[in-house]
Amino acid sequence: MRADVSMEATRSKQSVQHGREDHPASNARNATYPGGDTTPKGKACHGFVSLTVLKQERLKKAKAMAENAVKMHKVFSVQGPYSVVRAALRARGWVEQRMHCPTQTDHRRHSNESGACNNNADYSGNLEKDQDPDVLYDLMSRLVRNEMVYFYWTNSVDTINTKSLQKEQITNHFVKSESFTTKVGLCVNLRNLYWFDSADPDTFFPRCYRPGPQDEMPAFIADYRRTACTSFLKYIVEREQGVQRDGNSHNIRGVTKRRKLPSSPVILSQMINSALKVCHEFLESLEHRDIDMHSETPPTLTKEEWAEFINGYYLAVHEGVEIENSDRFVTCCKAMLQRLLEVSPQQDIDGIHNIWIIKPGAKSRGRGIKCARRLDRILSLVDCDQTLTTDSKWVVQKYLERPLLVHGTKFDIRQWFLVTAWNPLTVWFYKKCYVRFSTQPYSLHTLDSSVHLCNNSIQKHLIPSRERHRSIPVDNMWSDDQFKRFLSSQGREAQWQTVIVPGMKKALIHTVQTTQDLMESRKNSFELYGADFMLGQDLCPWLIEINSSPTMAPSTPVTARLCAAVQEDTLRIVLDWTADRTANTGDFELIYKQAAVNMPPYIGVNLLVNGCKIKPPCSLPPMRSPNNSAAKRHDPVKKQPKAEQVNPVPKLLSKSAQSQINYTSKGVTSLPPLPPVPAPVKIVSPNLPMTVTSIPLPISPTSNTVLLWKRKPKVSVEVQPRTSLPFSNSPDKQ
Structure with missing residues (x-):
């Protein structure tokens, strides 16, 4: 007992020495357990304060808030360092049920990548620490640890089991969003x-191909060759016109090392003639004039001719070999380019270098992306991993060679948008965005990622070039207001609202339209996406990719302000506006709301079908020939059947016809009138267990007797036609 007291005194002394006198736990002396036991002093462990050191008032307050949150269905759970989301939910009266992560290292990994943290009822271990040190939230989190969570905000959809969620539970992810948040899905669905x-x-989307499928590899090669033809025509026109694109590093004459191509006009004219032929064939295919061509029509250029053309194109454009006597071809080249510009919307962004960008189909943050300008280099990059090629995990996309530059530096725009429902499709556009710069000046003479990729995850590890303009900050980011000021300095500020913003809205709406049928629509689900755009020299936006779970890390002063604002405004839409349509939506703007589809009235699951059983048909008994019937009638030896033994006329005849037939011991004496034309008689009777169709009446020109029916072999019914029939004779003449 004395040892315990001395140890506790030592702990108290150490607590005072370490400056813990002002901690709320150190002031709570002689606190009582709910059962009445007392202990000297407690201690805080991993952000959770033991119940023994809490004041009774704090405990009552925590219990009241936790009970009210459970009653109002306001228990939430957040995975990752989303302090803005936590603070906004707590301000609305929500209580957090913490997600458990094993170690601090794992927590950092899950905050950067899409990880999974499972709920853990045992909160005695290491738990994720919040920026708010108030122990009241820690206590409430323990009080609701076994309650149902009504709001999930996680890094990945795989963190929770969406199939087990109830209707009232809210989550910030949709299932199957990879249909447009991966490069492969975006490439396929936009078609x-x-x-x-x-x-x-x-x-709005640069043409893109999957080199894995066999049917898309030839299409990509054909596009590369055709682009080489148009690029060569542009090179001839711009070279003769002396077009200097110093700002975009398109200086054709600026190659330091040039070689002279042998001054043979045949080679140059042959290349231009081949390029014109390919472009003309492409125009005819767009106008559907090629459908009349025979299937066995030879290609425009043979394999050897293509190899010769591509080699000459590399020498002229890529290696800067000088071409002489090309001015006389400028007119025809310019005319063809003008025709192509009318039907090809990507003619301005293609440039002359025929650069393509190779991307892994399912990676993010710029990992594994490379640029190449030679066809053999592109094919070697794609074929380096047969597994990825087979699964179609690579995409090859046309690179924007002539983008809009800011002081000679490339940039892209990160734009947020929110989808709150897929049926009916509801899309929100965020009015704020930010601009990301590369650390090196733009140039097409080098294809390094530091020049052509603007991802912050790549550029933050690089040192900005000294040659870059001083107006671009060291952290490589601008807000949208700073970019609009730059446009104003260029006299193009009005185009932000007339060209850029409308173009981005249309691109996002068209993208989600193509994937609506592939998504699993669930009520009380939403998702915030980050789209990357580049601008052409005409300020038209070009969609590059769409990211799920966009980073909200405050890496720069720009992202610290905007990322916090977009998280708060997202909760305004999901929680406030959903409950009250007049609530403030922040900077979110509703840009698309699909019209509701009128469903047919529900009539139940009972389906009744009435019908009758169809009996199988049976054949008629064999009919006797007219000669045999006549012989039997004139046979004096054979007796005729008695009247009472004659079977009644079958129901094949109607009642009116039966009433006109007189039966005697010698046969039938009268018969109802028959139709004048001896055509086949079609008899259909639903009362008989058989179906008779097309029965001709056997008529003999000699006996003038018609046999209608035979019931038994021993009984025969002979019918003598009336004299009024046009085809019968009088019985007296027989």
Whole structure:
């Protein structure tokens, strides 16, 4: 006992020495357990304060807030360092049920990548620490640890089991969003846009191919060759016109080392003639004039001719070999380019270098992305991993060689948008965005990622170039207001609202339209996406990719302000506006709300079908020939059947016809009138267990007797036609 007291005194002394006198736990002396036991002093462990050191008032307050949160269905759970989301939910009266992560290292990994943390009822271990040191939240988190969570905000959809969620539970992810948040999914789905809208994806999305499937590899090679032809025509025109694109590093004459191509006009004219032929064939295919061509029509250029053309193109454009006597071809080249510009919306961004960007289909943050300008280099990059090629995990996309630059530096725009429902489709556009710069000046003479990739995850590890303009900050970011000021200095500020913003809205709407049928629509689900855009020299936006779970890390002063604002405004839409349509939506703007589809009235699951059983048909008994019937009638030896033994006329005849037939011991004496034309008689009687169709009446020109029915072999019914029939004779003449 004395040892315990001395140890506790030592702990108290150490607590005072370490400056813990002002901690709330150190002031709570002689606190009591709910059962009445007392202990000297407690201690705080991993952010959770033991119940023994809490004041009774604090405990009552925590219990009251926790009970009210459970009653109002306001228990939430957040995975990752989303302090803004936590603070906004707590301000609305929500109580957090903490997610457990094993170690601090794992927590950092999950905050950077999509990880999974499972709920743990045992909160005695290491738990994720919040920026708010108030122990009241820690206590309430323990009080609701076994309660149902009504709001989930996680890094990944795989963190929770969405199939087990109840209708009232809210989550910040949709299932199957990879249909447009991966590069492969975006490439494939935008090709189906014509089923949903009349827009052309080539007006906002650079053409893209999957080199894995066998049917897309030839299409990519054909596009590369055709682009080489148009690029060569541009090179001839711009070279003779002396076009200097110093700002975009497109200086054609600026190659330091040049070699002279042998001054043979045949080689140059042959290359231009081949390029014109390929472009003309492409125009005819767009106008559907090639459908009349025979299937066995030889290609425009043979394999050897293509190899010769591509080699000459590399020498002229890539290696800067000088070409002489090309001025006389400028007119025809310019005319062809003008025709192509009318039908090809990507003509301005293609440039002359034929650069393509190779991307892993499912990676993010710029990992594994490379640029290449030679066809053999592109094919070698794609074929380096057969597994990825087979699974179609690579995409090859046309690179924007002539983007809009800010002081000679490339940039892209990160734009947020929010989807709150897929049926009916509801899309919100955020009015704020930010601009990301590369650390090196833009140039097409080098294809290094430091020049052409603007991802912050790549550029933050690089040192900015000294040659870069001083107006671009060291952290490589601008807000949208700073970018609009730059446009104002260029006299183009009005185009932000007339060209850039409308173009981004249309691109996002068309993208989600193509994936609506692939998504699993769930009520009380939402998701915030981050889209990356580049601008052409005409300020038209080009969609590059769409990211799920966009980073909200405050890496720069710009992102610290904007990322916090977009999280708060997202909760305004999901929680406040959903409950009250007049609530403030922040900087979110509703840009698309699909019209509700009228469903047919529900009539239940009972389906009744009435019908009758169809009996199988049976054949008629064999009919006797007219000669045999006549012989039997004139046989004096054979007796005729008695009247009472004659079976009644079958129901094949109607009642009115039966009433006109007189039966005697010698046969039938009268018969109802028959139709004048001896055509086949079609008899259908639903009362008989058989079906008789097309029965001709056997008529003999000699006996003038018609046999209608035979019931038994021993009984025969002879019918003598009336004299009024046009085909019968009088019985007296027989």
